[in-house]
Amino acid sequence: MADVRRLSAFAARPVLVVDDSKAQRKILQMQLTRWGYQVTEAASGDEALALCRLQDFDIVLSDWMMPGMTGLAFCEAFRTLPREGYGYFILLTSKSETNEIADGLEHGADDFLTKPVSAAELHARLRAGERILGMQDELIEKNRLIGSTLGELQKLYDSLDRDLIEARKLQQTLMRDRLRDFGAGKATLMLRPAGHVGGDLVGSFVVDTSRIVVYSVDVSGHGVASAMMTARLAGLLSGASPDHNIALRVAPDGGRDAWPPAIVAARLNRMMLEELQVDQYFTLGYAEIDLETGFATLVQAGHPHPLLLRANGAIERLGDGGLPIGLIEGAEYPQTSFRLQPGDRLLLVSDGITECPNAAGDELGSDGLIALLKHNSMLHSQDLLEALLWDLNTFAGGGVFPDDVSGLIFDYLGPS
Known part of the structure; x- marks a missing residue:
């Protein structure tokens, strides 16, 4: 029974x-x-x-x-x-x-x-x-449950993929003008995220009739969270909304003025630690340039060394290294001053270029970047950035770059 x-x-x-x-x-x-x-x-x-x-x-x-x-x-x-x-x-x-x-x-x-x-x-x-x-x-x-779950995951992935594609389009609008003409100089921008969206940002804004700022930002990571931070920073360094630009202030005569680059870095550092209180940090290359005299003031906050491409072919490293922004409370950021001559170019790049590895795991490094620049020095800035991407891809062995890649070249033409 x-x-x-x-x-x-x-x-x-x-x-x-x-x-x-x-x-x-x-x-x-x-x-x-x-x-x-x-x-x-x-x-x-x-x-x-x-x-x-x-x-x-x-x-x-x-x-x-x-x-x-x-x-x-x-x-x-x-x-x-x-x-x-x-x-x-x-x-x-x-x-x-x-x-x-x-x-x-x-x-x-x-x-x-x-x-x-x-x-x-x-x-x-x-x-x-x-x-x-x-x-x-x-x-x-x-197996049926796995198949059903995979089907649901595929739907979620497709939805997320569509959202990320739209997010990529929106992030690209943060640097809508890839070539900006300031009369006495031109800024050329390049941005290549490693994924749909990334944590790199390059841009520029006008201080007044004779001064401009160019900058390069690299937020830690290169995913959605990093992209959201770059969107926040793009608003804080926007020339379209000067009242919200953390670098701008009102001059004693009532006109527009700018905080020195070292103060801008310190203000961003304080904002990251006291207001946002996130686990992220970012590196920054930030230069204020006088279009009439070519005099420039630079702050390097953990970013790769900016490079000065002289008209005679010489290449100079600028900056003193510095600390990333958002890591240490009360950090100080030293300034570097230099002067641009007509025909000189200032280059800011993210570490997605200098730290890009080859098949053996060796990074390109600052010396490797300088070698690539010398090889393509005769090219105009827009073509130079494209050639830099091409050569970097060859160095890495093809495929997708492991990190976001971005760069900005400012050509100083001199006062007209």
């Missing part, structure tokens, strides 16, 4: 009994029905195969020796049929030789029962088959 209760959990499994003996089929049918199975009978292998093409049977009990198609041939044909789940196949036979049993297993049989069939042994073989079918049912259900 206990065995019947245990098998009741598998009730209603479809079972096919195949035997040319009607009496043998009847005996098996009665036993299986009593244990809760749905039993279908077939008198030959051909008839059984036809039934299997119409219905999936979880368990098949088939005699080995039958007229026409033998049980072994039926088993082999049964395994070739398309079906959703597994079918457990038991051969009923009087054969007991090892090589014959091996032949049956080779043709797809799962188990054997010796005729005449013992009810207790049949019961035990069915329980073994039920365990296998149960595990297979569980696996199918888990």
Whole structure:
């Protein structure tokens, strides 16, 4: 009685009994029905195969020796049929030789029962088959759940991918003007995020009729959080909204003036630590340039050294290194002054260029960047930035850059 209760959990499994003996089929049918199975009978292998093409049977009990198609041939044909789940196949036979049993297993049989069939042994073989079918049912259900979950994840990924594409478009608008003409000078900008969005930003803004500012920012990381920070910084360093520009102030005469670069860096550092209180930090290259005299003041806050490309071909490193912004409270940022002559160019780049590795893991470095610049020094600034990207890609061995890459070149033409 206990065995019947245990098998009741598998009730209603479809079972096919195949035997040319009607009496043998009847005996098996009665036993299986009593244990809760749905039993279908077939008198030959051909008839059984036809039934299997119409219905999936979880368990098949088939005699080995039958007229026409033998049980072994039926088993082999049964395994070739398309079906959703597994079918457990038991051969009923009087054969007991090892090589014959091996032949049956080779043709797809799962188990054997010796005729005449013992009810207790049949019961035990069915329980073994039920365990296998149960595990297979569980696996199918888990695969279904995995497939369903993957489908939901794909929908979320597609939605996120669309949002990131739109975010990339919006981030590109932060530097809508890739070439800006100030009369006495021109700023050329380049930005290549490593992913959909990134943490680099380059830009410029006007202080007054004779002064401008150019800057390069690299926020730690290069994902969505970094992109949101660059959007915030773009607003704080925007010429379109001077009232919100953290670098601008009102002059004593009521006109517009600018804080010195060192003060701008300190104000940004205080804002990061006291107001935003985020785990991010950023590096900054920031230069205020007098268009009439060419005199410039620079602050380098953890950013790669700005480079001064002289008209005569010489290249000078500028800046004293400095600390990144948003790491240390009360950090001080030293200023560097220099003078631009007509034909000189100021280059600001992110560390996505100087720290770009090659296949061996060696970084390009500042010396490598200078070598690339000398190789392309005859090019105009826009072409120079494109050539720099091309050469950097060659150095890295092709593919996607591991970090955001950005740069800005300011060409000083001199007062007209």
